[in-house]
Amino acid sequence: MRNTAKFTTAALAAGALTLGLTACGSGNAATDTSGPLIVAASPTPHAEILNYVKDNLAKKADLDLQVQEFTDYVTPNTATQDGSVGANYFQNQPYLDDFNKKNGTDIVPVVTVHLEPLGLYSNKVKSLDALKSGSTVAVPNDTVNEARALKLLAANGLITLKDGADNSATPADIAKNPKNLKFKELEAAQTPRSLNDVDAAVVNGNYALSAGLKPAKQALALEKAENNPYGNFLAVKKGNEDDPRVQKLAKLLTSPEVKKFIADKYAGSVVASF
Incomplete structure (x- = not known):
């Protein structure tokens, strides 16, 4: 035991x-x-x-x-x-x-x-392009993981962060938001549980696995391992x-x-x- x-x-x-x-x-x-x-x-x-x-x-x-x-x-x-x-x-x-x-x-x-x-998941859409204007995205609310989530969205063209945005970036550091995304800040452990209530959620890898998600197959966007x-x-x-x-x-x-x-x-x- x-x-x-x-x-x-x-x-x-x-x-x-x-x-x-x-x-x-x-x-x-x-x-x-x-x-x-x-x-x-x-x-x-x-x-x-x-x-x-x-x-x-x-x-x-x-x-x-x-x-x-x-x-x-x-x-x-x-x-x-x-x-x-x-x-x-x-x-x-x-x-x-x-x-x-x-x-x-x-x-x-x-x-x-x-x-x-770190990955972006959704129970409502099957691709990044399918996210509609005004969609709500859940992100972790701790300093580092929220910034990490925003960087993932920026790397995939959903938002643009201001120059100099670092590991403490928040939605206030977004320079461009062409889809007018709205953000719901949650404790990291709660993000996978929010998938039925929001249009998409950025979920830490350990919580994704605990929730039965398969990052390599189900994530709409996933961090790259190289130089991470x-x-x-x-x-x-x-x-x-x-x-x-x-x-x-x-x-x-x-x-x-x-x-x-x-x-x-x-x-x-x-x-x-x-």
Whole structure:
């Protein structure tokens, strides 16, 4: 049986955060290098990849690996910072930079593992050209992923962003909007659930997979993997990079076995970055 715990944002709201995180680990998971390495992860594909390592590779490497699943993009970093978990695996560099800046945390990447291309999906149209004037498009509401979503739309000719629009771009940075698209800003996890209520939605790769979407086949538009800055990595609190457990996991996550697992399981919807 896998040592996997699932948490939702709602379950950790209104003051329960500290108590819930303390209960995640026994002692301080980040400093007790003699105990298991507890890694916080998004369910898909991160926890799936970690559980493949746990079930097939960790024992031979003498690594006691435990996986805790979180369905939001905040708690894994909070838990890593306070030591409730020893590492996390769910995010990219622009998101982490923004999180550290806003929250005063000092979390750092260890090794990049994969890319989940961001995609535009629709239950109402089958092509970009079919999007009508005035269509509503759902986009993630966190700083980095909203900018990333707008860049995807711009790269596919739906909008034009102002010169200098960066990783904090919002709809206010749109210079041209020929289809007069309207934007509905939602928590990233909610975007696939909005597909029946909007004309299209930009969905992060992990949430698309969790919702049963097939990015490589169903996306109206999909990020290109080449020179993409949004690779997802294993991360720890600064100072814990040389933890031998973390180093073992980093090596396993970038092994030929994991590369083959990603290629076989996700068929292009998730792409190894090593």
